[in-house]
Amino acid sequence: MVTAPAAADAVARARRLPGLAVGLHLVLADGPSALPPSRIPALVDARGQFGNHMARDGVRFFFLPHVRRQLAEEIRAQFEAFAATGLPLDHVNAHKHFHLHPTVLSLILSIGRDYGLRAVRWPAEPGSGPWLKPWLALMRHRLRRAGMLSxxxxxxxxxxxxxxxxxxxxxxxxxxxxxxxxxxxxxxxxxxxxxxxxxxxxxxxxxxxxxxxxxxxxxxxxxxxxxxxxxxx
Incomplete structure (x- = not known):
């Protein structure tokens, strides 16, 4: 989480452990943003905090172009923040598995290629509810089509x-x-x-x-x- 309070400490520890594979854990819910609220007012509150209404936000990501544009800017900003650490990017996933959302995944794949993205977590645990299976299958198909490791x-x-x-x-x-x-x-x-x-x-x-x-x-x-x-x- 590049925007989390202990991010600098985590980066320092990772630099001392060159064999440790480190990924970007994108925060698009329940956490702080990388961009100031004035840049992404449709996504965060006045303190720069994402909410936890993921179903509502998911609908807005899909249907509202201005929200998608701000979402793309924030995702790019978090990729930029990870790149600034100098650590190799091993993989990407999202807080609370928000990358399962088709719009979020599309932006991760398109923006991530500019930063050397090669792998994405597929959040499929044996025994997952049947309502998740179509979404997981779609995500798996898209990751394979994009040539991503998972x-x-x-x-x-x-x-x-x-x-x-x-x-x-x-x-x-x-x-x-x-x-x-x-x-x-x-x-x-x-x-x-x-x-x-x-x-x-x-x-x-x-x-x-x-x-x-x-x-x-x-x-x-x-x-x-x-x-x-x-x-x-």
Whole structure:
């Protein structure tokens, strides 16, 4: 999240870990914008904050040309901010999987090519609701047509905020064939944002540091260092 309060610290840490694959997590809901409110008044409030009414905003993205123009400017600004870090761009996704929206995905693909975009997260977790399947299928088709790398599965949506040690072990034990992405929201304390009030960040951090999880991963998985790793192909 290039607009988040700890972005500079995250970039500094990433520079000290050259083997770490870093992606752009676009924020178009529930977070701060890169551009000032005067540039994108149809998207953010006076404080430069995106709202959390994603269904309403999704309709506006699709039907209102002036909103789409502002959306394109903001997406480009966030790509620019990532490029300014000097870090290689491994992949792109969006906060709360907003890139599943066809308009958002179109803008990501068209703008992203100017910044070396090669990979996009496909937010398809086994057991996703049937109403999502047509949207996921359309997204998969568009990513392939655009020549984008993507994962085959993702884990962490259904139990978001609660990916503790046992949940992570359960995922590792039942990973399907193909390239899977497992994501968590680890931190040393809770209440990072109002929308994450119920998230157990410390439990997720403990899960990532768990010797039991490490052993299970070593026994059952081949780790990939980002989407650009040849092992991910």
């Amino acid at each position: 994962n085959d599965h993702v884990f962490g949506i259904h139990q978001t905020g609660g990916m503790d040690e046992q949940a992570l072990l359960d995922v590792v034990q039942r990973l399907p064939d193909g390239l899977s992405e497992v994501y968590l929201h680890p931190a040393t304390h809770g209440e990072l944002t109002p929308a994450m009030a119920d998230y157990r960040h410390a439990d997720e951090l403990a899960a990532l540091l768990s010797p039991r999880v490490r052993q299970a991963v070593e026994e059952r998985c081949q780790l990939c260092h980002g989407f650009s790793d040849p092992a991910a192909a």
